Amino acid sequence: MMVKRETIFGREAFPLVIFAVFALMPIAASFGAENYLLSMVTRVMIFAIAAISLDLILGYGALVSFGHAAFLGIGAYAVGMLSAHGVKDAAIQLPAALLASATFAAITGALSLRTKGVYFIMITLAFGQMAFFLAVSLASYGGDDGMTLSGRTQLFGTDWIKRDRHFYYVVLAFLIGTYALCRSLVVSRFGRVIRGARENPQRMAAIGYSLFRFQLAIYVIAGTLCGLAGFLLANQSEFISPAYMTWQRSGELIVMVVLGGLGSLHGAVIGAAAFLLLEEWLSGFTEHWKLIFGPFLVVVVLFARGGLMGALKRLGGRGA
Amino acid sequence: MSLTLLYVQTLNGLQLGVLLFLIAAGLTLVFGVMDFINLAHGVQYMIGAYLAAMFTAMTGNFFLGLALALPSALAFGLLLEFLVFRHLYDRDHLDQVLATFGIILALNQGVKVIWGAAPLSVPIPDSLTGAIVLMPGLLYPVWRLVIIGSGLAVAVLLGLLVTKTRIGMLVRAGATNAPMVSALGVDIGKLFMIVFGFGAMLAGFAGAMVAPILSVEPGMGDNLLILTFVVIVIGGIGSVRGAFIAAILVGLVDTLGRSFGPTLLKAVMDPAAASQTGRALAPMLIYILMAAVLFFRPAGLFPAKK
Numbered sequence: 001m002m003v004k005r006e007t008i009f010g011r012e013a014f015p016l017v018i019f020a021v022f023a024l025m026p027i028a029a030s031f032g033a034e035n036y037l038l039s040m041v042t043r044v045m046i047f048a049i050a051a052i053s054l055d056l057i058l059g060y061g062a063l064v065s066f067g068h069a070a071f072l073g074i075g076a077y078a079v080g081m082l083s084a085h086g087v088k089d090a091a092i093q094l095p096a097a098l099l100a101s102a103t104f105a106a107i108t109g110a111l112s113l114r115t116k117g118v119y120f121i122m123i124t125l126a127f128g129q130m131a132f133f134l135a136v137s138l139a140s141y142g143g144d145d146g147m148t149l150s151g152r153t154q155l156f157g158t159d160w161i162k163r164d165r166h167f168y169y170v171v172l173a174f175l176i177g178t179y180a181l182c183r184s185l186v187v188s189r190f191g192r193v194i195r196g197a198r199e200n201p202q203r204m205a206a207i208g209y210s211l212f213r214f215q216l217a218i219y220v221i222a223g224t225l226c227g228l229a230g231f232l233l234a235n236q237s238e239f240i241s242p243a244y245m246t247w248q249r250s251g252e253l254i255v256m257v258v259l260g261g262l263g264s265l266h267g268a269v270i271g272a273a274a275f276l277l278l279e280e281w282l283s284g285f286t287e288h289w290k291l292i293f294g295p296f297l298v299v300v301v302l303f304a305r306g307g308l309m310g311a312l313k314r315l316g317g318r319g320a
Numbered sequence: 321m322s323l324t325l326l327y328v329q330t331l332n333g334l335q336l337g338v339l340l341f342l343i344a345a346g347l348t349l350v351f352g353v354m355d356f357i358n359l360a361h362g363v364q365y366m367i368g369a370y371l372a373a374m375f376t377a378m379t380g381n382f383f384l385g386l387a388l389a390l391p392s393a394l395a396f397g398l399l400l401e402f403l404v405f406r407h408l409y410d411r412d413h414l415d416q417v418l419a420t421f422g423i424i425l426a427l428n429q430g431v432k433v434i435w436g437a438a439p440l441s442v443p444i445p446d447s448l449t450g451a452i453v454l455m456p457g458l459l460y461p462v463w464r465l466v467i468i469g470s471g472l473a474v475a476v477l478l479g480l481l482v483t484k485t486r487i488g489m490l491v492r493a494g495a496t497n498a499p500m501v502s503a504l505g506v507d508i509g510k511l512f513m514i515v516f517g518f519g520a521m522l523a524g525f526a527g528a529m530v531a532p533i534l535s536v537e538p539g540m541g542d543n544l545l546i547l548t549f550v551v552i553v554i555g556g557i558g559s560v561r562g563a564f565i566a567a568i569l570v571g572l573v574d575t576l577g578r579s580f581g582p583t584l585l586k587a588v589m590d591p592a593a594a595s596q597t598g599r600a601l602a603p604m605l606i607y608i609l610m611a612a613v614l615f616f617r618p619a620g621l622f623p624a625k626k
Contacts, residue, residue: 058414064413064414064417066417111611111615114614114615114618115618116618117413118351118357118413118557119553119614119618119619119620121357121413121417122549122553122614123553123610123611123614125546125549126550126607126610126611129546129607130604130608133600133603133604133607134600134604136603137596137599137600137603138600139596139599247542247546248542251359251417254417254418254421255418255421258414258415258418262414288429288432289429290426290428290429291426291429291430291433293422293425293426294422294423294424294425294426294427295422295426296422297418297419297422297425298404298419298422298423298426301408301411301415301418301419301422302408302419
């Protein structure tokens with residue numbers, strides 16, 4: 001391994017800058033279109049959590065999951081289904097959302113990890129589609145059209161997170177928590193095994209690691225964290241629908257991670273922000289924004305390897 | 321459950337099957353020979369349908385429209401190959417997924433810009449409208465039979481092409497070991513281009529043939545693409561024979577599951593629960609089938625010999 005000089009885009013400083021910007025945003029927003037900005041950035045942070053969780057398996061494990069949006073939907077449906085039955089407290093909803101995602105991840109992960117490469121991509125896609133069609137068939141929870149929630153989750157019987165600003169900081173806290181958890185995971189011995197399996201599975205197996213167990217564990221962790229993002233997403237939009245789990249959504253999550261730069265965690269945050277802000281910005285110009293965004297993606301893949309973080313690093317490296 | 325309905329649904333399943341095969345054949349070859357995941361293959365099917373709709377409206381004749389649409393679909397496929405895909409063959413799967421995903425976004429929007437967001441409809445050619453009586457009490461639309469027939473004909477031709485001709489031999493060799501074929505002096509880049517263009521044309525043909533019975537609309541290829549992936553994974557990547565068997569299997573399981581699943585479940589549970597479970601389970605059947613196949617045979621039913 002080459003020893004690299006720590007730059008502002010290195011280990012510690014850059015993520016801190018990102019989180020500081022998120023923390024100060026509501027103050028800046030209070031001078032302008034507060035509601036719009038708050039909800040926009042809340043959405044960015046929620047998708048950042050989902051993207052970080054995908055980066056864990058995609059970037060560090062080299063497991064290309066094409067069904068990650070299923071967990072987003074499972075987390076969201078846990079909120080919607082429980083609150084439809086009058087269970088509105090986070091103390092029950094959140095553990096339920098996490099448990100449901102973890103269970104789905106454990107079952108589908110155990111089956112999917114038997115396959116490799118392209119087949120892994122396809123089988124995760126298949127499981128994502130199953131979750132999607134299951135949601136479509138839930139007629140009592142809105143079926144195809146989805147369902148509007150009666151309100152946000154309560155916190156121990158209070159309506160504290162009904163205020164957008166409070167909710168914003170709740171999401172930020174979860175984002176920082178997720179980041180910290182994943183960061184400590186990838187530098188731990190566990191994370192080293194996962195990265196070792198990415199580089200050379202045969203050698204890791206020869207050393208004596210049962211990679212299946214490690215990969216299943218990271219798959220379940222990633223699925224659970226994405227379920228957390230789903231829980232937050234349902235609360236942010238106060239709406240659930242099968243559209244959360246379309247395969248296109250899974251594709252978008254991959255786009256976020258790769259756009260930001262694989263295997264860096266804060267790259268996923270940048271990628272999520274870049275994707276959603278670009279979508280917002282371009283759709284302000286024209287309803288045909290995808291006509292610009294699609295070719296943009298192709299150009300990023302063809303010419304900017306390593307995503308936005310890679311490009312920034314190259315710029316930073318050249319300046320130094 | 322009446323027998324007539326069973327026959328009709330079996331024919332419908334067969335029709336979906338040959339449609340899936342037309343799309344899957346190109347995809348599995350591109351996948352097998354070039355190790356290239358092309359998410360944009362469903363878009364080729366959509367483009368075929370739009371081209372057929374446009375040329376039919378221009379010429380006033382479906383067959384003339386089809387004759388113009390096929391070379392256009394081929395040309396469009398080759399253009400995409402030249403501009404984007406050939407630069408991605410030596411990249412990893414993730415890059416390919418991402419770039420072709422971008423192409424889907426752009427082209428789905430592109431057809432909206434050119435032809436509008438409203439669905440287009442294509443009339444069935446006058447000589448082939450209506451239905452014929454296959455057996456007493458069993459009426460079936462002629463056009464659907466034409467689709468089944470032409471799909472099966474293409475399957476036979478493709479089978480001969482792959483097993484009996486020199487180019488087919490090269491394609492099979494490429495699916496087994498592309499670098500070796502290249503080392504033996506075959507221009508592998510040109511082979512890739514031919515396979516790619518041919519696959520794009522077949523998908524375009526599928527789109528053109530169903531244009532008269534489906535609405536031609538943006539994004540029409542997206543869900544079919546996923547079904548096609550299920551087909552080639554079940555069949556074994558790179559195998560045309562596997563793609564054919566899996567396509568028919570998926571077409572039949574999907575169609576019959578949706579129409580008879582709830583009825584069959586009623587035999588074992590109470591009617592309300594059966595119809596609810598049936599409706600939930602039917603769209604999932606093929607994915608369950610795929611997961612099961614991958615569980616027992618991780619490389620599909622007919623893996624290309626490596």
